[in-house]
Amino acid sequence: MECPHFSAARCLSCTLMGVPYAEQVAAKEQAVRALLPAGIDWLPSVVGPESGFRNKAKMVVTGTVAAPVLGILDRSGGGIDLQDCGLYPPELSDAFAPLSRFITLARLTPYDVAQRRGELKYLLITVAPDGGLMVRFVVRSTESLSRIRKHLPTLLGWLPQARVVSVNLQPEHKAVLEGEREELLLGESLTMRVNDLDLHLRPQSFFQTNTEVAAALYRQVQEWVAEGVPREVWDLYCGVGGFALHCAAAGRRLVGVEVSAEAVASAQRSATALPGDVEFIVADATRWAVARTDAPDLVVVNPPRRGIGPDLADWLERSTTPTVVYSSCNASTLARDLAAMPSLQPVRARVLDMFPQTDHYEVAVLLERTVRS
Known part of the structure; x- marks a missing residue:
């Protein structure tokens, strides 16, 4: 992709503009791998269009x-x-x-x-x-x-x-x-049709910038969740409920927690026709989780760039939850959080290029609990 604004130095937001797209993706994957522990089964990176992708x-x-x-x-x-x-x-x-x-x-x-x-x-x-x-x-x-x-x-x-x-x-x-x-x-809301699901987006609620790659991210998490056949799933930092709604299933309890009331309202509307017991709660995800004495079979976390932080990482480390799926847009804070949860080992991971022409990305990691020493 070429851009006259970048060439003329009018807009330099796309820091990788001019770098062949395959090289961009390879560099992102290499950078993420270098930050995370060895022994992870890396799935092929997910890519989409290198231009015309922003929604x-x-x-x-x-x-x-x-x-x-x-x-x-x-x-x-x-x-x-x-x-x-x-x-x-x-x-x-x-x-x-x-x-x-x-x-x-x-x-x-x-x-x-x-x-x-x-x-x-x-x-x-x-x-x-x-x-x-x-x-x-x-x-x-x-x-x-x-x-x-x-x-x-x-x-x-x-x-x-x-x-x-x-x-x-x-x-x-x-x-x-x-x-x-x-x-x-x-x-009231814009309907985002993603993977045969209608996600309702209200004005002040967040949605991933790249719809095509976001759909692939939801499918990947959906696949990992289905493998474990969990009876109860928590989706922390759930936003408009993309992960939670993709993982709804008959006989499964699903709780999404998000601090934005607008995002929760969006998720609640989207959930009305889905199977299972689905609940969305307006609350700070970390405070809500650490106040609980119970733990689900699986936790999905999708925090902002700062990561989940020490309080939630410590709670997950001490909990009985056997499986965590962590979706991150910052591998540095992801690596920090993983180091704080040594009992939850990353077993599979995938880079998803949500932001072509920049050094940003999304990475999904499947964590499984090992026996504590």
């Missing part, structure tokens, strides 16, 4: 009402237009021009970071596998809310594939992508 665009809005710029900020705080970024599929990038026209129509003044003036900070657009869109306007105040509502029918005429439209209020002058308050103007 979400986070566009900083700069410029003027008459000529908005969608992209990123340069070092001086000016805007760099990235509407033609090669990481976006056509279903996503085709939405940028209508949204730019809407900014002008609704008189949404782009936020000026240096002057601390203006209203519209970001456009957050997510595309589903069927082409449906979620569009979120991140604004500083409610000043523009009535105009967005007024002109929404026009936007829907330009973007008939829009399923969810909302306004997020982020009043603070800091590098925070979104605020707590969300005003829904259309719909």
